[in-house]
Amino acid sequence: MKTFERLKEFYWPHKHYFLWSLFFLIILTCITVAYPIILQITIDEVVMQNQYELIIYISFIFFGLMLIKGISTFSFQYLSELFGMTSVYHLRNALYNKLQALSFKYYDNSKTGDIMSRMTADVEGFRFFLSAGFAELIRIILLIGVSLSVMFYYSIPLAVVTMLAMPFLGMIVFRFDKQVHPAFRSVRKSFGKLNTRVQENISGMNTVKSLSREDFEIGRFSSSNDDYRQNYLNTAKLWAKYFPLMEFIGNIAVVSLLGFGGYLVITERLALGELVAFFSLVWYILGPLMNLGFVVNMFSQAKASGERLIEILDREEDILENEHAIDRPIKGHVTFKNVTLQYVEDDDAALKNISFDAPPGKVIGLIGATGSGKTSITQLITRFYEAEAGEVLVDGLHVSDYKLKTLRSHIGFVLQEPFLFSTSIRENIAYGRPEVTDEQVLAAAKRAQAHDFIMKLPKGYDTLLGERGMGLSGGQKQRIAIARALCIDPSILILDDATSAVDMETEFKIQSALKEVMNGRTSFIIAHRISSIKHADEILVLDKGEIKERGNHAELLELNGIYRRIYDIQYQDREEIMETVSH
Numbered sequence: 001m002k003t004f005e006r007l008k009e010f011y012w013p014h015k016h017y018f019l020w021s022l023f024f025l026i027i028l029t030c031i032t033v034a035y036p037i038i039l040q041i042t043i044d045e046v047v048m049q050n051q052y053e054l055i056i057y058i059s060f061i062f063f064g065l066m067l068i069k070g071i072s073t074f075s076f077q078y079l080s081e082l083f084g085m086t087s088v089y090h091l092r093n094a095l096y097n098k099l100q101a102l103s104f105k106y107y108d109n110s111k112t113g114d115i116m117s118r119m120t121a122d123v124e125g126f127r128f129f130l131s132a133g134f135a136e137l138i139r140i141i142l143l144i145g146v147s148l149s150v151m152f153y154y155s156i157p158l159a160v161v162t163m164l165a166m167p168f169l170g171m172i173v174f175r176f177d178k179q180v181h182p183a184f185r186s187v188r189k190s191f192g193k194l195n196t197r198v199q200e201n202i203s204g205m206n207t208v209k210s211l212s213r214e215d216f217e218i219g220r221f222s223s224s225n226d227d228y229r230q231n232y233l234n235t236a237k238l239w240a241k242y243f244p245l246m247e248f249i250g251n252i253a254v255v256s257l258l259g260f261g262g263y264l265v266i267t268e269r270l271a272l273g274e275l276v277a278f279f280s281l282v283w284y285i286l287g288p289l290m291n292l293g294f295v296v297n298m299f300s301q302a303k304a305s306g307e308r309l310i311e312i313l314d315r316e317e318d319i320l321e322n323e324h325a326i327d328r329p330i331k332g333h334v335t336f337k338n339v340t341l342q343y344v345e346d347d348d349a350a351l352k353n354i355s356f357d358a359p360p361g362k363v364i365g366l367i368g369a370t371g372s373g374k375t376s377i378t379q380l381i382t383r384f385y386e387a388e389a390g391e392v393l394v395d396g397l398h399v400s401d402y403k404l405k406t407l408r409s410h411i412g413f414v415l416q417e418p419f420l421f422s423t424s425i426r427e428n429i430a431y432g433r434p435e436v437t438d439e440q441v442l443a444a445a446k447r448a449q450a451h452d453f454i455m456k457l458p459k460g461y462d463t464l465l466g467e468r469g470m471g472l473s474g475g476q477k478q479r480i481a482i483a484r485a486l487c488i489d490p491s492i493l494i495l496d497d498a499t500s501a502v503d504m505e506t507e508f509k510i511q512s513a514l515k516e517v518m519n520g521r522t523s524f525i526i527a528h529r530i531s532s533i534k535h536a537d538e539i540l541v542l543d544k545g546e547i548k549e550r551g552n553h554a555e556l557l558e559l560n561g562i563y564r565r566i567y568d569i570q571y572q573d574r575e576e577i578m579e580t581v582s583h
């Protein structure tokens, strides 16, 4: 019940749809129970009394009732779907908003496929109960209540005898519920895993194919698929085990009715029409009682799904906006004071005691082995993660003093592996500021050296990209991402290995363009190639999360340390290549 209490905010505001659907449900149930009563009257009052002239009236009443039933059925079904759909529409939006608010820390540890299955199958499971289950539960209670009343009205002893089996039926339904709930949780979980497999496989298709691991992937999928099948079959087994048992108990009630009811009719303590009516009425009780298993099933699914949705909704947001967060233009003065960052508790710190000062317009180069902490530094400026200790300041204020939107809208980030959406090139470039004019898009593309190749595409800026920029080369994607960053006219520019995917010539072109672009903006260039950062005002050489050397290119070469070693290796490489080429 806690699950439904927590999710109340999504369905309760739409209770009017539900209440109206209930109104029609009551009419529907009353008419359903009127059938056997009409049958009883026809037999006892018309047929047995030879009053055939009444048949025409009874037919008309019957016809009228059927008409009302038809209208009520339509209204009930539509309104209950409306209730479920409207509630889930708001729930889905809330989930999506939450997913946007959750920080990188959440995504680091979650699987896309699993989130996808929560957003689709689990939301659907919950909707199904709201649309059909809730109403079905009430229909069952109503039908049983009204039918029982009519039965007791006709004959108390017969009603009691018929009902003797009901407690047993109730017990079985209860036991079924206890077992089916955990079974459904497993089904949902394994479905999430199955989704993850498919999603990872498609995203990593390049890796799979290039390493010829298709068979391995098929095997892995097959085992997840089998897991899902097994889990689902377990619930099916439960259903198959309990359902005949429920039906058997129901039939015992019918046998008792036949025996005792027949005896009452023979001894003239019950009218024949009343016994016939009892036969219909008993199924109006047994049917819904057995159906209770189905509703319990739906309820369990909805509960299991609801729990998975709440896990997202109630997930703690670790990057919170300060209550008095400010929104003012940022000039781009970045200062780190003894900053330490730890991604995972008890793990080694990814950054240790990092300090530097980058006034507006300064270009900082970051170099160091992989995993040395270059990207981590830039992720603290954008507040993707929070420092464990020390201060990360922008224009003299703590990064958490700014509204997240303000902070990030002044930072242009070009990632190592840029992500492009499956829309047009124009939309991709203007993604950060959709209101920019076509001229501004063009100007950004020209500065990023992307204009020429875009114009060579059949539809130019209107070319639609495949998922993740499929159809473009790594360097082309990179240049579009650079244009995108330029489009927001940032005061801080972060280029995370942004020119790694382009050839030397293009890198040179982009760099000369970037030089102009970086003018007046604080820039952080992360690179493995010395050629990318040698013009930086200050270069920080990182090793295992610490700044080991700092200075400009010439100063660092003088130091004869790590930087010099990297330089020598890259320089020697070039010499060797040149030698091989000339031979």
Ligand SMILES: Nc1ncnc2c1ncn2[C@@H]1O[C@H](COP(=O)(O)OP(=O)(O)OP(=O)(O)O)[C@@H](O)[C@H]1O
Residues within 6 Å of the ligand: 108, 343, 344, 350, 368, 369, 370, 371, 372, 373, 374, 375, 376, 377
């Ligand atoms: N999201 C994360 N969760 C846990 N650990 C992380 C995360 N991101 C980075 N790390 C760890 O922090 C350390 C620094 O990583 P970072 O990405 O900053 O290095 P880098 O110098 O940018 O490397 P590269 O040149 O390969 O991009 C590494 O040991 C890495 O394993």
